[in-house]
Each structure stands twice: as structure tokens, then as C-alpha cells.
Amino acid sequence: MSDLLYSEIENDLRSxxxxxxxxxxxxxxxxxxxxxxxxxxxxxxxxxxxxLGCAGLPVPEELGGAxxxxxxxxxxxxxxxxxxxxxPFLTSSVLATAALLAAGERELLAELASGNRVAVLAVPFGxxxxxxxxxxxxxxxxxxxxxxxxxxxxxxxxxxVPAGGGLYAVDAADAARTPVTSLDMTRRLSDIAFAGAPAxxxxxxxxxxxxxxxxxxxxxxxxxxxxxxxxxxxxxxxxKTRYQFGRPVGSYQGLKHRLADLWTSITQARAVARHAASxxxxxxxxxxxxxxxxxxHCSAVAVRAAEECVQMHGGIGFxxxxxxxxxxxxxxxASIALGxxxxxxxxxxxxxxxxxxxxx
Amino acid sequence: MTTAPPDAxxxxxxxxxxxxxxxxxxxxxxEFLHARFDAGLAWVHYPEGLGGLGAxxxxxxxxxxxxxxxxxxxxxxERNAIGLGMAAPTILAFGTAEQKERFLRPLWCxxxxxxxxxxxxxxxxxxxxxxxxxxxxxxxxxxNGQKVWTSMAHEARWAILVTRTDPAVPxxxxxxxxxxxxxxxxVEVRPLRQIxxxxxxxxxxxxxxxxxxxxxxxxxxxxxxxxxxxxxxERVAIGGAAAPRESGMIxxxxxxxxxxxxxxxxxxxxxxxxLWVESEAARLTGERLRxxxxxxxxxxxxxxxxxxxxxxxxxxxxxxxxxxxxDGLRYDDWTMxxxxxxxxxxxxxxxxxxxxxxxxxxxxxxxxLRNIVAERVLGLPGEIRVDKDVPWKDLPK
Numbered sequence: 230m231s232d233l234l235y236s237e238i239e240n241d242l243r244s245x246x247x248x249x250x251x252x253x254x255x256x257x258x259x260x261x262x263x264x265x266x267x268x269x270x271x272x273x274x275x276x277x278x279x280x281l282g283c284a285g286l287p288v289p290e291e292l293g294g295a296x297x298x299x300x301x302x303x304x305x306x307x308x309x310x311x312x313x314x315x316x317p318f319l320t321s322s323v324l325a326t327a328a329l330l331a332a333g334e335r336e337l338l339a340e341l342a343s344g345n346r347v348a349v350l351a352v353p354f355g356x357x358x359x360x361x362x363x364x365x366x367x368x369x370x371x372x373x374x375x376x377x378x379x380x381x382x383x384x385x386x387x388x389x390v391p392a393g394g395g396l397y398a399v400d401a402a403d404a405a406r407t408p409v410t411s412l413d414m415t416r417r418l419s420d421i422a423f424a425g426a427p428a429x430x431x432x433x434x435x436x437x438x439x440x441x442x443x444x445x446x447x448x449x450x451x452x453x454x455x456x457x458x459x460x461x462x463x464x465x466x467x468x469k470t471r472y473q474f475g476r477p478v479g480s481y482q483g484l485k486h487r488l489a490d491l492w493t494s495i496t497q498a499r500a501v502a503r504h505a506a507s508x509x510x511x512x513x514x515x516x517x518x519x520x521x522x523x524x525x526h527c528s529a530v531a532v533r534a535a536e537e538c539v540q541m542h543g544g545i546g547f548x549x550x551x552x553x554x555x556x557x558x559x560x561x562x563a564s565i566a567l568g569x570x571x572x573x574x575x576x577x578x579x580x581x582x583x584x585x586x587x588x589x
Numbered sequence: 590m591t592t593a594p595p596d597a598x599x600x601x602x603x604x605x606x607x608x609x610x611x612x613x614x615x616x617x618x619x620e621f622l623h624a625r626f627d628a629g630l631a632w633v634h635y636p637e638g639l640g641g642l643g644a645x646x647x648x649x650x651x652x653x654x655x656x657x658x659x660x661x662x663x664x665x666x667e668r669n670a671i672g673l674g675m676a677a678p679t680i681l682a683f684g685t686a687e688q689k690e691r692f693l694r695p696l697w698c699x700x701x702x703x704x705x706x707x708x709x710x711x712x713x714x715x716x717x718x719x720x721x722x723x724x725x726x727x728x729x730x731x732x733n734g735q736k737v738w739t740s741m742a743h744e745a746r747w748a749i750l751v752t753r754t755d756p757a758v759p760x761x762x763x764x765x766x767x768x769x770x771x772x773x774x775x776v777e778v779r780p781l782r783q784i785x786x787x788x789x790x791x792x793x794x795x796x797x798x799x800x801x802x803x804x805x806x807x808x809x810x811x812x813x814x815x816x817x818x819x820x821x822x823e824r825v826a827i828g829g830a831a832a833p834r835e836s837g838m839i840x841x842x843x844x845x846x847x848x849x850x851x852x853x854x855x856x857x858x859x860x861x862x863x864l865w866v867e868s869e870a871a872r873l874t875g876e877r878l879r880x881x882x883x884x885x886x887x888x889x890x891x892x893x894x895x896x897x898x899x900x901x902x903x904x905x906x907x908x909x910x911x912x913x914x915x916d917g918l919r920y921d922d923w924t925m926x927x928x929x930x931x932x933x934x935x936x937x938x939x940x941x942x943x944x945x946x947x948x949x950x951x952x953x954x955x956x957x958l959r960n961i962v963a964e965r966v967l968g969l970p971g972e973i974r975v976d977k978d979v980p981w982k983d984l985p986k
Contacts, residue, residue: 230831233877234884465967480970485963492962493893500873518869525866574862583846583861586853 231507263414268383278344285342293339303506310455327444332432349385357568367393382419413562450523453531460534528564535560672703704745723752764812
């Protein structure tokens, strides 16, 4: 059974990341950023990815990384989720990095690990592990076609594109990227078109894409955990200070019991997210089950936490000037990203031999 | 002379020495258990002379394993859960030297079974409202009242009992804690039949029961503090093996789904998969809790585990009945059995559905647990307590 606790090193890493985020990504800045043209916070990214060295955590030292594992990466994801930080960590440091690791690529991987370049897997953000369906054609080393709803597409220096039965890399400048007004403006989407874009092959087959989506789904669970914890914490604090009918609102059982249930679900989210991260780190055979369980559970918990956060804040929680909506938009988008809970339950049903009824 | 408590190596050595001197195959059961207790190898974290050696509690698991490996007789802890888990730590904390000497050895050895006389018809979640009266009478006390939900009362030799001794003060202050002889005149045990048809529990009627003052645990009026110690000691399982996937109720329903394709429908499939995920999440949460305890970092996650367990058991057993359709309309047996342990898997789906209803009531209702989580874990304001400063006798009943 995997280790579901946090090590001392992981706790130290968490403190470091949290300090940087507290300094450079207060929610007021995150909110202001959603109305700017810049697709992500470049200064924050530099601090987290390059200077703290988080971008290369799961990459071995001989390949230019920090030589840690996906478990430590998951801790970074928790903190980024807690801050709804607008940086391309999930897309570049998890998905693209996992694809390159699986492909055995070294050059671009080292650049991603250093935090100097950003690469993004060009698939619709809602793609579940095992569901990638390439829409781009490869001919004579050139790519043609379109991919909609690519997360952090505008942040990318390099696009990793599934095409022609393999995986290609394209210089982002050679693709037409159209910004999408996204539900979650802290992790924006782009529609990307390739018109004979020059490409270099990274890998044959769909193995690296599958590995990337699985790693992404596993790590996203930790982001959802951090987000849910933050929503619960801010809601609890608010309910202690908000008075109505002469009592703190948090003294009403109608709210207390819902928050107790939410806390219960979050303790479970912590266990399943840790299990998924450990399985990914150890390449455990239980990984497909662990990832499906983590996504089915954590997606729902994060959305519930954010929805309760809005509701229990009452009117103020419905305003633009309060951070609750940043969390709600991130949580709902993340629940669709990399497969909805329903998709993950369907995948799970196949793995654990609980098939749906035969069609009549 | 002060010596350091024994470590794991020292304990292993002592167990080896003990087993060499007391061959399990050649020693009578009672004799063996008495000797084990006297050697301090019963509950190693207890003090010397009371069955322990003052060793770390975490080492108990290995000691038990060594004895089990050697084929040593068991004290059957499952038959005396209240005694071992609740009465013993309370006696240890509040008992006099004579009480510890008298009660702990036969308790641990399984010679004397214990039960708990706490809940009353009028005092469930609000245990401190209890009204069983103990009145001073010569060199002892006379007790009158009714207790309920007492498992093992029909087999118990002793009970831990909380009574009201001063009705004129607010409820938490006027209670006194006793050890009650279940064979004393005036103790009447009646089976309490439950919605499953069987009777795991009892009602206990106390009519002019005499209790000597030397069976009082803690001071007069100090009963709530003593009872709180008992309740905090509701057995915490340290160690133990991780539960395998699909253990418990979800495994039963998953098996049904696999074995009988005709029960499958799309809506039920969705429900099944949701519950499967929740069960796996609960299992991993239990495993994480186990790891926390082993690492010496106990957290409040135990309350979460009980809340989740109750909800899951109820939903899964409800799904099982629906999946079965016509077969779900049948029940195995309504006769009043007297089971000594609850086994969800050995009885029928209807039994499972009904018995699971108790999971959100017994050992603290889910509603009270949510209050506890909200107040003690999240730090939200407490419930308004209208009875806080009211003498017990003036409370509406």
C-alpha cells in the first residue's frame, strides 16, 4: 500500500511554494490578471518554475530536472490550486513533461525542466486518459488541422501535437492561436490551427499522449484538493465573523452540518489524491484505478467546495470583488478537464469488471 | 530504582522467555492468561503489576502477533469490547489501588465480561441528561433507574454505570460513576428487540440496587469527567492490516452485479459506480488514518470515517435490495436471535439494509458527529445550550 502521508521534504517544499504564492499571487492580483491580455503571470511562473525549481521536479537529474517524483509535484499542485495561480504548471510541467518523459525525448524536456520554456500538449482540455482523438494530419513533416480548447495554448513556446499516429513538436509561432474567452480565465484556452506547420517528430504511437493524460489527471486531483481546502478554510473563517439575527452565521446547523460533510469529503480527497500521486510516482499497476477514483472523487469535491463557498458567503460571494468566483470557475473547469467524473467512472467500470447493462 | 520502559527488542526477548517457560500446548488456558498478565505482557502500555510494562502502546501489536504465532490461547477481546476498550482505561485512570487489583486481571483474561450502563430512554445524544438516581444509603448507595442499548448485559458480570446523585445542580455536575455488579439483586436484564427482529442489545432495569461505596469510580459529583474518559477511549485501532479493495458491503453488491447480469440497469450502474468510488475513497481514508496513527500523528479523521461508513453502508444496502427486485421483497428470519457479534455478510440483503440503519445512530448519531466536526475540527461556534445553568431537576423532560 502506498504512503499516503506527507514527508518532511514535501512539507518543506509546500512552505516554500506557499510563501512565494502568498507574496506574488494574492487573489487580488489573480483577479486583476483575468482582465489583462497576458495569458498567464510570467513573473510568478519564473519564480515557481525556474527559481524554486518546481518545473523539473519529476525529471531525473541527469535529464536536467530536480530528481524528485510526482509526489512532490502533487504538493506543488495543491498549493497552486489553493491560490488558483495563473501559471502553466499543469500543462507544461505535468502533461508535456510526462509526454516527453514517456517518449524518451531529452532536449526539450531539459528546457521545460529548467522552466525556461513552456510546452503544451495540443489536445482539447476535456480529453480523458485513453480518449485522445487526433484531428491533425501529418504530411512530409508538416501538420495541418485544428485543435479546439487547448489549455494554456497561448502560454506555449512549443506545441506537442498528436498527429498521424505519433506525437510531433511545433514551434508555437508556426501555429495560429486564437484566444478563447474561457470560463476559467486563470487557465485560458486557445483554439489552434496548423496550416502546413513545420514539425519534428517526438514519438511514434499514442503511448506518450496516454501517459501525459494519465499523469495530468492524477496531478489535477491534488490541485482540486488544494482548491477545496482553501474554499473550506475561507468559508469557515467568514462564517465565524458574519452575524445575522444576532448570531454568527456559522452557529447555524444548516451550515455547520454541510461544512462537516464537506470536511469529511476533503479528508477522503486527500487520501485518494495522495494514492494517485504515489501510484504515478512508482508506476504502480494500480495507477489506472487510482487515477479514475481520484478524478471521479476530487472533481466533485472541488466543485462542491467552491459552490458552498459562493452560497455560504451569500451576496458578497456572488460579486466580482470577492475571490469565490475564481475558485468556482477553476473548480468547474477542472472537473471537465481531462475527463468528467462520469467518464472516469465509466473507465473504472471497465477496469474493475463492473460492466454497464447490455443495450436492449 | 527507575528503569527505562522496554523497547521492541526487549519485549521480543521477554515474550520468548515467557513462551519457553509456559508452553502454550501444555498450559491450561486460564493459567496461561493469568501468567501472561502477571508477566506484564497482557497490555504492554499498562503499568507494571497491572498486566503491562509501561511500554509504548504501538508495540502491543507485535506482542499479540508473537503470542498468536506461538499458538497461545486468546483472551477473546471481541467478546469483551466494552471491558477492554472502555472499562479498563477508566479504571486505570480513576480507580483505587484495590479496584485496579480486583478488576483488571479477570477483565483482561476474559473471565469477567463487562457492559456499559450509560444511555437511557430519556438520555441518548444528551447523555448528561441521564436520570438514574443513586442515593446514599449507609456505607453505600441505592440505585433506581432504567438503562438501554446495553450490549452483552445478559452475559456481563460487571457494568460501568453513570448515575445522578445531585439533581439540584446543572446536569454535568451532579453525576457519579460506579462499577455495578450485574448479579446484584434488583438488576433485571431484558432483551431489546430491534428492527431486524433480533436482539443484540438489552434494557437494564435497576430497582433498589445496592452498590458499596468502594465500587465508586472517581469522586461524588465527578461522574461526567470520568464518563468523558470512558467515551474518549472508545477503542482506537492502532495498527492492523489495511482493508482490501471491495471489502465490506460494496464487495457484496459488486459480486451480485458481476454474477447476475439480469439485475443490471443503466441508472443502477451509475449509482453502483458512484458508491464504488466512495467506498474506495473511504478505504483509502481509513488506510491514511492507520498510517497517521502508526506514525504517531493521530488526526480527527476518525469522525469523518464513521460518518462516511454509516452513509455508505446505508446507501449500498439500499441499492442491493433494489437490484434484487422481487428477491429483495423477501427476508431471511424475523425470530428474536441473540447474536454475539454483528456480521453484515452472513445474513440476507434485507437484514443488511435494516441493520445499516443503526450505523448512523449507534456510537454517536451522524448529526451529533457533524456538530463535533464543525465545532472541534472547524472551530465553528457551538450550539446554543439552554440547559447549561439550569438545575437538572428543573429541565423539561
